[in-house]
Amino acid sequence: MEQTPNMKDYWKEYRGFSLHVPEKFSFPLDVFDKWAKDKNSLALFWTDGKCEKEFTFNELKTLSSKAAGAFRKIGIKKGDKVIVIVPNIPEWWEVMLALMRLNAIPIPATTLLTSKDIAYRLSAVDITAIIATDEDASKVEDAVRGMSSIPLLIIIGKRPGWIDYLEERNLAYAFEGERAFSDEPALIYFTSGTTGPPKMVLHSHASYPFAHVLTGRYWLDLRPGDIHWNLSDTGWAKAAWSSLFGPWHMGAAVFSFYKKGKFEPLSTIEILNKYPITTFCGPPTAYRMIVKELSESKLTFHSMRHFVAAGEPLNKEIIEIWKDRTGQYIYDGYGQTETVNVLASFRCIPVKPGSMGLPVPGFVVDVIDEDGNPLPPNAEGDIAIKIKPERPIGLFKEYLGNLEATEKTMRGQWYMTGDRAYKDEEGYFWFVGRADDVILTSGYRIGPFEIESVLLKHPAIKESAVVASPDEVRGEVVKAFIVLTKNYSPSDALIKELQEFVKVNTAPYKYPRKIEFVDDLPKTISGKIKRKELKLKEFGKK
Template sequence: MDFAAANTTPSQRITQLLAQYGAPRVCAAHLLCDRHHPESIAYRVVASDLSVDAFTYGDLKLQSERFAAALAAQGVRPGDRVATLMGKSKEFLITLMGIWRLGAVHVPLFTAFAPAAVALRLTGSQAKVVVCDAGQRGKLDPGPDMPAGAPWAIITVGGAAGARGTGFQQALDEQAPGFEAATLGPDSPLIQIYTSGTTGRPKGVVVPVRALASFHAYAELSLGLRPDDTYWCAADPGWAYGLYFGVLGSFTTGVSSVLLKAGFDAALTYKVLEQCGVTNFAAAPTVYRSMLASDAKPGALRIRCASSAGEPLTPEVNQWAIGALGVPVYDHYGQTETGMSICNHHDPRLAGAVKPGCMGTPMPGWSAAVLAKDADVPAAVGEVGRVVFDLQASPLAWFSGYESEPEKSAEKFTADGRWYVTGDLGQVDADGYFQFSSREDDVIIMAGYRIGPFEIESVLTVHPAVAECAVIAVPDAVRGEVIEAYVVPRQGNGASDALEKDLQRWVKERYAAHAYPRKVHFAQQLPKTPSGKVQRFVLREQRRQALEREAAQAAA
């Protein structure tokens, strides 16, 4: 396992990690797998019936060598993109390590995505191979949203391989271990992951090997991982936090981790925490709020550290967590383009008071600030402005721009190149604690998933009954935010419950099952600027006022 010596300071540790992951001859497979003791447990893969499959680093090395050879036999070379449309499983871990052992680039696909969202990411990344679960295989069949004669090969886990396909186990069985790991250097790409905004298609973020220094630093200093921990990050690895820290956070440190194959259930979560002896737990606030709202009761838990990321943590969660979990939940902030960077740190050398509503202080290796909304000058203490990072003083920063998107990339940096602009608004107090206020770009964060309104609107507007539409976030007690849509029907299509249900189904089938609008409001027109841009903030304010009126009427 790779952890700092007891007498190492946080700043010294950052220097060590930068040297380690920035070495000219750095090898991803060595850092993430081969250097760990072969008999140490990498993951306990837990099924819904609580059966456990313990998976060692020795197992991972041998199986990923076979899978790297299988990819090479498919014509994959270093730098090529390989996508995964997979749930959490041992096969998923083998696939990732095989991709990185070969020197290829992982493209994560969330399993709730509909074919159109999958196709967009596959074509955008120019993926050569897709590895998918049998239950996801149908999404890759030619159809209205999936091109015929697609250039990617398909490897299927379980079930029939289908046309243009190979079975996962067959691919492994046909190869021998011993595939030599690629040594490509710190700037070689490791991941191409897609993030969403409000004014365009999803943007590709290429994560280089040297970004692992930042991910490792977060695992040690903010999550507070120790060699004797049993760690469980419950986030889905189809998204940045679950991939960066549910997988890479474990692989960089070598800490023994848990992977649950089943979907979320509060009672099951408590059982896994107890049975596996989890001491360090991380999840989106939605998970904690769902546990809070359930009738399930915790057993004998051993949690030492609990962390939250993906959306702001509300105070009532900690009021519950101290009694139910035995510890408070520490809020952490980050982005797909940075990893985590402002946190309430678990490392005792960095730990301070946990202030309600605050996302903490900058992690060592990152320098954060709040600039005025309309000028690149520091905002006053307590003044809401733009949350930014000083790239001249942030050696852990690694994002240089979106793949083939120069204009969108330029928006993420100030004109002089000094500041990385998060697109979030916040404030900082006299003690250096940051508090999140809102997002500038209207991105919706639902249950920890970042959803771009433009993507949902693009799906809705092709419905034959929709003339135009806008999508906003509305507060929700469990998910943090949910999606609601404002729709102007085409002539001859009136508002109705049937049309609302059809639009919800439309989004589920054409974008993602989790991202449908929970409510559809029908309108004659949408508020717009003189140039014709929809003013989502006006709709948000109208909805906020309506909800306040409804609450007041219910209380009367």
């Protein structure tokens, strides 16, 4: 049931908000283990559709403490960086908690990475260990082949030359962990930009493990007894938001459905009705696909009380159809890999379908001009977060090893998100577009430069420009405008060949779903490709 919105409640909370950051902090010790005092409190409900497993906070405390003891025994220590390429199986949560107990630095990575993607990460930063499953082990082995110093290879499964995770965990003495200073490094996520290779987003213990209490409390609206299902891949930062820190800050259980293959709308509806899930987070693409599968009849979910969406803009029409069919709104949320949730539609405020909502307590967010001045209502500008005189806790420390990129995010007293919007007279934010060329498709962020670089390796490609193109289901898809070399001619067969080529040479989800062959590309006087011009053409604008 929808609660009666009251803007006074929001402004009272927003204006009176304060959150003390302790000098030292440990998410396992200070948050997770406190819920473990109730030995029956559910932390994780996992299923693959055939097998079901339930873990209490107390059980996961024991398992992750033994895993921490095992990691410490084999040489992983505070500050060590560990790539975690593990899908949403129970061991992912064990491993993440265990590494945090040691104050090692997890680098979650999607299982969609290729061996080249893994090799890039190994070259970008000093890696102590890689944790993977049988399914991804061969890619890791390809990536480390020829390295003078190979990281520890830890497998969830069995493989020659690898350390057996389960065997080591089962034999280890438990280590519950120790606290670190709140401003010390805690996690790293790789995120793509419009130019160059992916950047390393470094978060402190305060900026992610601690600050995601804001995400869990306000936008996800979680509480003890809730069971929260988030569709995000474990390699994306959204998993930290909604599959790890947000729910467990609030004492809610995480629900996980493990299934290989594409998203299936009808099975998602069945799962929402079969299990006692109370809150659900999915990308707009998932909601679009579900809406297309629904009939005109009403749809009732037995235990659901709250739906949220994030990852890309959610169009007004989908929210209105969902409300009509289910009786409940989808509450949109906005943030980045670099932040926790910073804008959202909350249950205590009137929903304006299509709006990004209002600022999360603890953040001063505004729409500013090029000089850093806040703009009046209905004027388009850059979405910015105020960082002076006080930096909000839910903001990343830096792009590791990239001072120039870090400094580019600053404009006077503001952190620049890189997105554009306007505010209405009531302070609601309305998304306009990205200031850069990053493509958001099905919740994934894809940098065009990376795809163009891959395409250039193919002998048929003279040059290319990659932009976003509108798609009814995914919101946006990758489109490549291609100029061919003289020995090649446009054909459907060549399109398929180029798509497969991209899939092989980078993460498969990045391939261009649309390809258009052109004689030349629009360029500036200095020779730079005008991607914005191509993108505007795709979206029917001049």
